[in-house]
Amino acid sequence: MKPKKLYCDLFGHNYKVTKKVTKHVKEYTCNCCKKQLTTNSNGQLTELTPKYQEINSALERIYNNRMMRLKRKTLSSSIC
Structure with missing residues (x-):
C-alpha cells in the first residue's frame, strides 16, 4: 500500500x-493521494x-456564456 493512500x-x-x-x-482534489471529486446533480460529492x-x-461553458450575456445586458441598460 502506498504511504499517501495509507495516510488518507x-x-x-x-x-x-x-x-x-x-x-x-x-x-476537488486531495492534496495527498490526488483523488478527484466533483459535485453531482444532488449536491453530493462523487x-x-x-x-x-x-x-x-x-456546464462551465454554458454558465460562462450566460454570465457574459447578463453582464452585457447590465452594461447596455446602465448606458441608456
Missing part, C-alpha cells in the same frame, strides 16, 4: 477546490470520472 485511509482526505465550474459545482469531466466542461 487513516486520517481522511485533505480536499482542496481545484476548479469552480459554477457557483454550486466545484471540482468521483470525477471522464463522464463528469465532460459534463462539467459543458
Whole structure:
C-alpha cells in the first residue's frame, strides 16, 4: 500500500477546490493521494470520472456564456 493512500485511509482526505465550474459545482482534489471529486446533480460529492469531466466542461461553458450575456445586458441598460 502506498504511504499517501495509507495516510488518507487513516486520517481522511485533505480536499482542496481545484476548479469552480459554477457557483454550486466545484471540482476537488486531495492534496495527498490526488483523488478527484466533483459535485453531482444532488449536491453530493462523487468521483470525477471522464463522464463528469465532460459534463462539467459543458456546464462551465454554458454558465460562462450566460454570465457574459447578463453582464452585457447590465452594461447596455446602465448606458441608456
